[in-house]
Amino acid sequence: MPYEWSSPPPHDQPQWSLSLWPYRSLLRRDFVLFMGGTATLIALPLLVVLGSAVLWGLLPFFILAFSGLWFALNASYRRGAVLEELTVDDQTAHLTRHNPRGPRQDWEANRYWVSVHLHPKGGPVENYITLRGGDREVEIGSFLDASERLALYDDLKRAMRG
The missing domain is CATH 1.20.58 (Methane Monooxygenase Hydroxylase; Chain G, domain 1)
Incomplete structure (x- = not known):
């Protein structure tokens, strides 16, 4: 999978991180x-x-x-040099997207108010995943394929509950 957890979900500790990147078939x-x-x-x-x-x-x-x-x-x-990093501690959830050409994008919200949403149809891609918290909703993992986004959605739901 083109994403990696700091420790495998479900997370027992209050702090964890997730890194996502596009799949590379040609190294x-x-x-x-x-x-x-x-x-x-x-x-x-x-x-x-x-x-x-x-x-x-x-x-x-x-x-x-x-x-x-x-x-x-x-x-x-x-x-394809995109990297998304989601860091969650006992207070906040912080998502950083490093774009290949352009500014870095940051999003932060209170961990307890963050919810994970799956949009099977109607998004820019199939099985579109968003995080909602605070006053914004942000996408995560849009460069993954549909089955990888489904697996990521399940992992994120479990991890956010813990």
């Missing part, structure tokens, strides 16, 4: 291997025309394809 070390393999496979046909003028006609397309793939994968990594 950074695998990215290097993938790009190396792609460069090798694209460069193989260039070996046939090595030393001829045709190489200079095909080389720009090789460079364009390789750099386009590199740029697209790096842009995906930058957009």
Whole structure:
């Protein structure tokens, strides 16, 4: 699961934290291997025309394809660099969202007034989870898939009760 508890729920202690991040199917070390393999496979046909003028006609397309793939994968990594941290102690619940490009977003409410809500339909995503407390309602884990949000909802309900 792309989230991690400071201690497994249900929580017996009054203080705990939860960290959430988007799922990554291609890790950074695998990215290097993938790009190396792609460069090798694209460069193989260039070996046939090595030393001829045709190489200079095909080389720009090789460079364009390789750099386009590199740029697209790096842009995906930058957009997915989201981290949400929920910290709950005996008095307050504090949610911090670290956005990839933009300001950090903070939300804080009295722990005893915080409620967890699941919106199966009608939200921006299926099984949309929000925390309501104080005068605001904030989303949590919108980048998770639908089944992960359901599991997170159950975990959050149990943890907020404890």
